[in-house]
Amino acid sequence: MVEHANIGLWRKGQEAFSRRDLDTLREVYSEDVVYHFPGTHQLAGHYTGLDAVLQFLARVVAETHLHIAEVHSVMADEEHVVALIRAIANRGGKQFALDQANVYHVVDGRITEAWLLPADPVALDAFLS
Secondary structure (H helix, E strand, O other): OOOOOHHHHHHHHHHHHHOOHHHHHHEEEEEEEEEOOOOOOOOEEEEHHHHHHHHHHHHHHHHHHHHHEEEEEEEEEOOOEEEEEEEEEEEOOOOEEEEEEEEEEEEEEEEEEEEEEEEEHHHHHHHHH
């Protein structure tokens, strides 16, 4: 079975994120991209615009050393990508395994919006607070 092009776009973005490759991330995300990260912790919020999203991602890495440990599943159609992942974060000497569903909206081959949906938002708030 041939992989949907939007799954390839998502993989390109994840590989760039893991390499901290901002130039490639600029190719993956639209200039007006919006990221939504729920919660009451210090990283929660809505980030609008490519520079704001890249700063958010850099802050996540700097504060948590987050990395994708496992990709459970990635599904896509012409407008969306849904990725079910497990990430590992480290902060203040503590490690946290984060199961999350990430939903992306894609327009013209670029990600225009992302919703990061943790499986246990209460535990994530406690870890990041």
